[in-house]
Amino acid sequence: MAKPGKKYQDAAKLIEADKLYSVDEAMELVKKTATAKFDETIELHVRLGVDPKYADQQVRGAIVLPHGTGKSARVLVFAKGEKVKEAEDAGADHVGSDDIVTKIQGGWFDFDVAVATPDMMGTVGRLGKVLGPRGLMPNPKLGTVTMDLAKAISEIKAGKVEYRTDKAGNIHVPIGKASFEASKLADNMKALMDTLIRVRPAAAKGQYVKSITVVSTMGPGVPIAPQA
Incomplete structure (x- = not known):
């Protein structure tokens, strides 16, 4: 030692x-x-x-x-449609759907917290084996699976x-x-x-x-x- x-x-x-x-x-x-x-x-x-x-x-x-x-967390949001703009306007660092899934499957993890809208969880579920062990899987109990992306992102950015x-x-x-x-x-x-x-x-x-x-x-x- x-x-x-x-x-x-x-x-x-x-x-x-x-x-x-x-x-x-x-x-x-x-x-x-x-x-x-x-x-x-x-x-x-x-x-x-x-x-x-x-x-x-x-x-x-x-x-x-x-x-x-004292640290500004990098937020990734899984969303589609009008929710993409909501996430971007709220200050998300990365927003996407299948394209982001592909990047993560390729070894990309340039984020600290992942948020998803409920309709995206079927897609996000494909990443369970890689996001779960890292503590990055969106979870409704933690407020990271939600339709209110603006609130979720602002809270994460606030600490x-x-x-x-x-x-x-x-x-x-x-x-x-x-x-x-x-x-x-x-x-x-x-x-x-x-x-x-x-x-x-x-x-x-x-x-x-x-x-x-x-x-x-x-x-x-x-x-x-x-x-x-």
């Missing part, structure tokens, strides 16, 4: 062992530990007390963060993020950039945590939020008190 670099080691020294920080303390600290030359992404990692192998314990959805993520438990019950979501004010990172985190608590599965027993960690792209994790 590669030895952490000096910058990482110096940043890690700023974090007290066994201490659980408050939200405000953690956001100030994660900014200090983001020492890369680029504007690092700040992610929130949450371990939930759920067993995702059971359908009634899966946690998945999407939320528009109050202050966005809509998806949250989804992995096989171990963890959730990883970007909540901003290191250049954000600590208060804005805190606002984004609180909005996400409020949502996760609100959608707690009825089948989840015991402690629901097991741990919370905030981390920058190249920095060490900062543990947050679950009750904070």
